[in-house]
Amino acid sequence: MPSDARLLMVDKAAVEAVLQPDQVMTAVREAFVLHSKREGRVFPVVREALSTGGIFGIKSGDVASQGLLGFKAAGFWPSNRQVGGEPHQATIMLIDPATGRPTCIIDGNAITTVRTGAAGALGLQNLARQDSTRVCVFGSGVQASIQLEFALRVLPALSEVGYVTPQRTRDDAFEARFQDRCKLVCATDPDAAVAASDVVITATPGGGALFDAQAVKPGTHLNCVGADTRGKRELPPGLLARARLFVDDREQATQIGETQWAPTTHCDELGDVFTGHITVNRKPDDITIFDMTGLALQDLTVARLIHERASATGLGASIAWPW
Structure with a gap:
């Protein structure tokens, strides 16, 4: 009553x-x-x-x-x-x-923290190369940490982590959290760190492009977390056109995600992979991107x-x- x-x-x-x-x-x-x-x-x-x-x-x-x-x-x-x-x-x-x-x-x-980490993990499970050994993480805060936590959980071959902070300096707390689980290096050259990685995770406030598009080598997968508002971005111009793009929600991604910067780019929704509406069929040289804006x-x-x-x-x- x-x-x-x-x-x-x-x-x-x-x-x-x-x-x-x-x-x-x-x-x-x-x-x-x-x-x-x-x-x-x-x-x-x-x-x-x-x-x-x-x-x-x-x-x-x-x-x-x-x-x-x-x-x-x-x-x-x-x-x-x-x-x-x-x-x-x-x-x-x-x-x-x-x-x-x-x-x-x-x-x-x-x-919010854990469900975003879980969404990133699902993206890695279904889009990244399962033999990936090296990951580059942009950021060392709460979201960067949870994304790496889940990445290490679902991609067992990951063993080397290069992380990039805004000041290009070490984050002792971040390193302490993961030091027993992988090899950690604070990267001072973002382009070199990206070029050396199989997986790239961007988890920053989205203030601008974090690296050059040409640094992304064939076969790389990118999980992009930071663009969640109009005007935010983490990826460089031209990269979406080179990649197979996946989003959580097509309309939302074109409004507030990385996809806002190239809204006519073809994209697939990750949920359609789970329901069998689409198949990934990843080729070794494919570049894949998961533009994560977060679903209600x-x-x-x-x-x-x-x-x-x-x-x-x-x-x-x-x-x-x-x-």
């Missing part, structure tokens, strides 16, 4: 206690499949600059057959660093589609997982929410 309604609130610590990489990959893969079959809807993205210097966005969608409805309010506030805070902020709300009432509010930062359905399927696990284990705080 309305008077008995309750709202579950799941904070960061509870989310991190529940998240398991394999389960997140399963949930994210389901989101790709739902999108490919058009059984899940992705609503238009809101992504706007604020007078405070932050960027605010909303990603939302639903899966009618599962009674799944919700949104993620998120963005980037660089000034948070000045007070020791995380610049990326995200909150997810699940809503009862029958009544419009919220059922669960979840700290979205950890979900990924947030929702992972949030549903959190909601179910938290409810079953007593994590989170359940409060009265009568109407």
Whole structure:
């Protein structure tokens, strides 16, 4: 009854206690499949600059057959660093589609981080050469770290990592996290690092091209994370035309992803690989790119997982929410 309604609130610590990489990959893969079959809807993205210097966005969608409805309010506030805070902020709300009432509010930062890492892993599993041994990572922050974590999980042959920071200097925390799992080198020449790699991962704020297009050798796969807003880019001009391009959502990628810089480039949606609508048939010299802008359905399927696990284990705080 309305008077008995309750709202579950799941904070960061509870989310991190529940998240398991394999389960997140399963949930994210389901989101790709739902999108490919058009059984899940992705609503238009809101992504706007604020007078405070932050960027605010909303990603939302639903899966009618599962009674799944919700949104993620998120963005980037660089000034948070000045007070020791995380610049990326995200909150997810699940809503009862029958009544419009919220059922669960979840700290979205950890979900965003891990679901993006899982999406990158699915891209690597299906698009990269499985004998890849060397990876170049642009960035050494939260997203660069999770992308490398998942890359090492799904590409067992990876053993050498060249990482590039904005200052071209070592990141001790990044190296400590991975030092027992691979050989790490802080690269000072981005073009040389790209040319020496089988896989390239770009996970930066998207302030401009990170390397020269000619540095990308045949057979390379690129996972591109940082372009998620109009005007952002990480890839150099001309590279998309040389590659086979995959996206999570075609329309979204042409609006806010790398694909915005060459919107007429043919691209395939990764979910169509999972449903068999397309096949990759990768040739040894193919250059492949996965332009990752993030699907609302990924947030929702992972949030549903959190909601179910938290409810079953007593994590989170359940409060009265009568109407």
